[in-house]
Amino acid sequence: MRLHATLRAILAAAAATLLILLPPAPAWAHTTLTKSDPAAGATVSTPVAAVTLTFTEMVKQQASTVEVTGADGVSYSEGTPRSVNKTLTQAIRPLPPGPVTVVWRTAAGDGHPLEGRFTFTNAAPAPTSAAPSPSPSPSAAPTSAAPSPAAAEPAAKDDGGGIVGLLWAALGAAAVVAAGIAVWQRRRRMK
Numbered sequence: 001m002r003l004h005a006t007l008r009a010i011l012a013a014a015a016a017t018l019l020i021l022l023p024p025a026p027a028w029a030h031t032t033l034t035k036s037d038p039a040a041g042a043t044v045s046t047p048v049a050a051v052t053l054t055f056t057e058m059v060k061q062q063a064s065t066v067e068v069t070g071a072d073g074v075s076y077s078e079g080t081p082r083s084v085n086k087t088l089t090q091a092i093r094p095l096p097p098g099p100v101t102v103v104w105r106t107a108a109g110d111g112h113p114l115e116g117r118f119t120f121t122n123a124a125p126a127p128t129s130a131a132p133s134p135s136p137s138p139s140a141a142p143t144s145a146a147p148s149p150a151a152a153e154p155a156a157k158d159d160g161g162g163i164v165g166l167l168w169a170a171l172g173a174a175a176v177v178a179a180g181i182a183v184w185q186r187r188r189r190m191k
Contacts, residue, residue, distance in 0.1 A: 007182050014174035021170075031057040031108035033116055038100075040118035047124045048095060051102055053088045059114070063107035066090035070122075071098030095122045 037052040038044050051068055061083035068077045068090060081090040081104075088106060100122050105115040 006185060007178060010174075010178040010181060014171065014178065017170075017174070030112050031055050031059060031110075031114060033104075033114070036102070036118060038120040041120065043121040043123050045123045048092065048100075048122065050092060051090045053090075053104055053106075055086050055088070055106075055108075055114075058086055058109050059083055059088055059106040060109065060111075061088075063105075063113075064088055065105045067103045068092045068095075069101045069103070070096045071100070072096055076100075095124070097122050097124065097126055 032055065033053055034056055035054045037054075038048060051066060053066070061081070064081045064083060066077060066081045066088065067075055069075050076092045076095055078091045078093050081088050083089075083106075088104070090104075098121065099119050101117065101119050103115075103117045105113070107113050
């Protein structure tokens with residue numbers, strides 16, 4: 001009878017420790033890009049006036065940049081992106097036909113940095129006005145720092161898997177220790 005009481009006490013202590021160490025699940029979730037308009041890989045046939053990025057949570061406007069570049073290598077972003085609720089909208093000038101690259105960078109409400117890149121194809125008629133001249137953009141980053149092409153999700157994604165794995169390992173270790181104590185006590189009583 002005493003063996004069961006000891007084992008129950010050890011398991012209760014292990015469970016209490018895990019409950020204290022485990023934060024609520026939302027603390028592990030990070031903001032991610034859920035969709036874009038135009039969508040990654042899409043072909044648009046009507047003129048695009050803005051690129052809209054939608055996230056799972058609100059993002060910080062002051063930490064956000066969106067660079068929209070045409071096939072000619074020219075940036076068509078106009079002004080700074082605007083953040084409303086969970087969307088980030090970048091106004092753009094009329095795009096030339098061809099592939100368009102969108103490189104974005106922002107920060108979640110908790111400060112976690114997010115970045116990504118995707119492309120879409122502009123099949124809308126060419127603008128009638130002259131294309132804008134290339135101008136340096138304060139949000140342009142060196143090519144080597146850009147995330148991998150075709151990644152519509154954040155380049156750095158941390159889902160907290162390391163913490164969960166560590167907690168499962170601790171639970172397993174606690175179970176092994178509890179079993180060892182139970183065997184030790186049983187053998188001690190047999191003597």
